[in-house]
Amino acid sequence: MSPPLPHRRRLVVAVTLLAVLGGAPAAAGPDTAAGIDRTYAPPADDAPAGLVYSGLSADRTGACAGLFRVVGISNTMCTHGPDPAPAGLDVKRSVAPLPARKATAAAPSALAVCEGDGTSGRRVEVLYVRGSTSRYSQYLETFRQLAEQVDVIFNESARATGGERHVRYVTENVGGQCRPVVRDVQIPDAALNANDWAPLLNAVKAAGYTRTDRKYLQFVDARVYCGIGGFAGDTRKSDANRSNSGPEYARADSGCWTAGVAAHELGHTLGAVNNNAPNASGAAHCVDEYDVMCYKDGPNVVLRYSCPNQALDNRLDCNHDDYYHTDPPAGSYLAQYYNVADNLFLIKGGGTNPPPPSSNLALSATASASYTSAWESVLAINDGIDPPSSNDTVNRRWGTWPNTGQQWAELTWSSAQQVRVADVYFFDDNGGVRLPASWSLQYWNGSAYVAVPGASGYPIALNQYNRTTFTSVSTTRLRVVLNSGAGSVGLLEVKVTS
Known part of the structure; x- marks a missing residue:
């Protein structure tokens, strides 16, 4: 220098x-x-x-x-x-x-x-x-x-x-x-x-x-x-x-x-x-x-x-x-x-070059949500941080307390992406924010949000990513829809791959 x-x-x-x-x-x-x-x-x-x-x-x-x-x-x-x-x-x-x-x-x-x-x-x-x-x-x-x-x-x-x-x-x-x-x-x-x-x-x-x-x-x-x-x-x-x-x-x-x-x-x-x-x-x-x-x-x-x-x-x-x-x-x-x-x-040493299919497309998207608690951040869902647990107290979190009912978090890309896999990590603090009663994925087809086709299922588990695969779609927006159960809902991270 x-x-x-x-x-x-x-x-x-x-x-x-x-x-x-x-x-x-x-x-x-x-x-x-x-x-x-x-x-x-x-x-x-x-x-x-x-x-x-x-x-x-x-x-x-x-x-x-x-x-x-x-x-x-x-x-x-x-x-x-x-x-x-x-x-x-x-x-x-x-x-x-x-x-x-x-x-x-x-x-x-x-x-x-x-x-x-x-x-x-x-x-x-x-x-x-x-x-x-x-x-x-x-x-x-x-x-x-x-x-x-x-x-x-x-x-x-x-x-x-x-x-x-x-x-x-x-x-x-x-x-x-x-x-x-x-x-x-x-x-x-x-x-x-x-x-x-x-x-x-x-x-x-x-x-x-x-x-x-x-x-x-x-x-x-x-x-x-x-x-x-x-x-x-x-x-x-x-x-x-x-x-x-x-x-x-x-x-x-x-x-x-x-x-x-x-x-x-x-x-x-x-x-x-x-x-x-x-x-x-x-x-x-x-x-x-x-x-x-x-x-x-x-x-x-x-x-x-x-x-x-x-x-x-x-x-x-x-x-x-x-x-x-x-x-x-x-x-x-x-x-x-x-x-x-x-x-x-x-x-x-040489490391490994991951092939393109393993790339997390969520990292290049802009996050938004139906509602975000004032002390939380929707930026959490695609910041690339793997949570240590569902009750992560160190990193950013997205939560909707005190709002309940149906809530959503969305990823928007500047150009269309081919997507077929989503991994979702739920936020649950064992208090006001709990696991959802159910969830699903929707994509923007150019005029409306519709369910992704052929979804393999929507598992709900603590302290891990919950994966669903579906028929590949091309879209500029992908939405995680959460239906509240015992409390409000939230997410810690979403990964999307092709």
């Missing part, structure tokens, strides 16, 4: 601050200790460079010792602080959209490797975060390509050490290819444009993006930062390392919508670069250039060009000794301390 020699970025004074605060961060533990000394102020903001420290506390004890803590959010979140824009980019000038690519054998316009159903397990989920103005349709292809380029950076870096690693994204089928899902997340304009990360984080969390098995790669339609990412600073070589859990957030604003910036900030959330690494800068970066994670991040930092090929500026850990190696030598630093190549959000 480095501009050409001799000058790379505007300097960040965080490294001096970290030296004052006492070095490496604590290995683990919530920030709950009484009497934590937070008297050290962050550097002054440099807004034109995207170096916005407002809302960050420089902690010298607790979970974020030696780092910054994001103030004003419910759970402790640490960060290395903001990164300035690489040469050629301007925080205050949005990058242009990328043109659509034509797939070739050498450069497919899709992810080279996907895994499983595209939603289960630890995954990186791509978010387009915007206010009242949307550029989602204009930049959707750009965001997909940038996420795919990030995957190339991670895998080509792994290949340099004789291995294979891919980013395990939340994925969907697009034109017969496996591509990253890009969520369109609208938040209040004031939160989007705040000179403080916390309002945006709180708004994104309020929209439901809080899963502990997610890293959220945010393309933010604002001009506040270049990039900033969460960073645990945990050096333990263990699956329990805090870099192996979420929710965690990486942010790139519109002036820095590039694969290099996205890979850099995502790299921080995955654990790069710990301050006890051989070539660490002391502020979560490295000093042996060229490298995605290296740059001069403080006035006293001296860079070394031990990897002089500037093409390595789009690769991880150019000497494979600081934070990323798929098979580190015995006794080496990465054989003893945390190694990003071991991160559980990465696919180790």
Whole structure:
């Protein structure tokens, strides 16, 4: 993530601050200790460079010792602080959209490797975060390509050490290819444009993006930062390392919508670069250039060009000794301390490319409903989150309390879809919302809603998906109709396949 020699970025004074605060961060533990000394102020903001420290506390004890803590959010979140824009980019000038690519054998316009159903397990989920103005349709292809380029950076870096690693994204089928899902997340304009990360984080969390098995790669339609990412600073070589859990957030604003910036900030959330690494800068970066994670991040930092090929500026850990190696030598630093190549959000090996028939078409639909309780969200039904149980208290839910009788939830597509299978997960809190007495599927035939033909049946069971198959139909709308029984009704997730 480095501009050409001799000058790379505007300097960040965080490294001096970290030296004052006492070095490496604590290995683990919530920030709950009484009497934590937070008297050290962050550097002054440099807004034109995207170096916005407002809302960050420089902690010298607790979970974020030696780092910054994001103030004003419910759970402790640490960060290395903001990164300035690489040469050629301007925080205050949005990058242009990328043109659509034509797939070739050498450069497919899709992810080279996907895994499983595209939603289960630890995954990186791509978010387009915007206010009242949307550029989602204009930049959707750009965001997909940038996420795919990030995957190339991670895998080509792994290949340099004789291995294979891919980013395990939340994925969907697009034109017969496996591509990253890009969520369109609208938040209040004031939160989007705040000179403080916390309002945006709180708004994104309020929209439901809080899963502990997610890293959220945010393309933010604002001009506040270049990039900033969460960073645990945990050096333990263990699956329990805090870099192996979420929710965690990486942010790139519109002036820095590039694969290099996205890979850099995502790299921080995955654990790069710990301050006890051989070539660490002391502020979560490295000093042996060229490298995605290296740059001069403080006035006293001296860079070394031990990897002089500037093409390595789009690769991880150019000497494979600081934070990323798929098979580190015995006794080496990465054989003893945390190694990003071991991160559980990465696919180790070839993975599996699910065939198009298994693609969940619901992910690309717009959800609506007959009625939604004020504290629930109809967006729950196609957000791609597999519920842990029918009484899910962590993720979004759609419910109709106190309304009873016949209710419905609907998926609408912008173009006709060929559908023949639906999997429905019911919401039941053992209180006001209970399993339905019965349910059915209807589709829009162009003039009216009619029952899907040849339905195999409509099972009703707790804590699992309930599947029905039917004669394939082409439609732009599919409706789940629920008839209440002992209470109001609700859904946690609906999957639709062809």
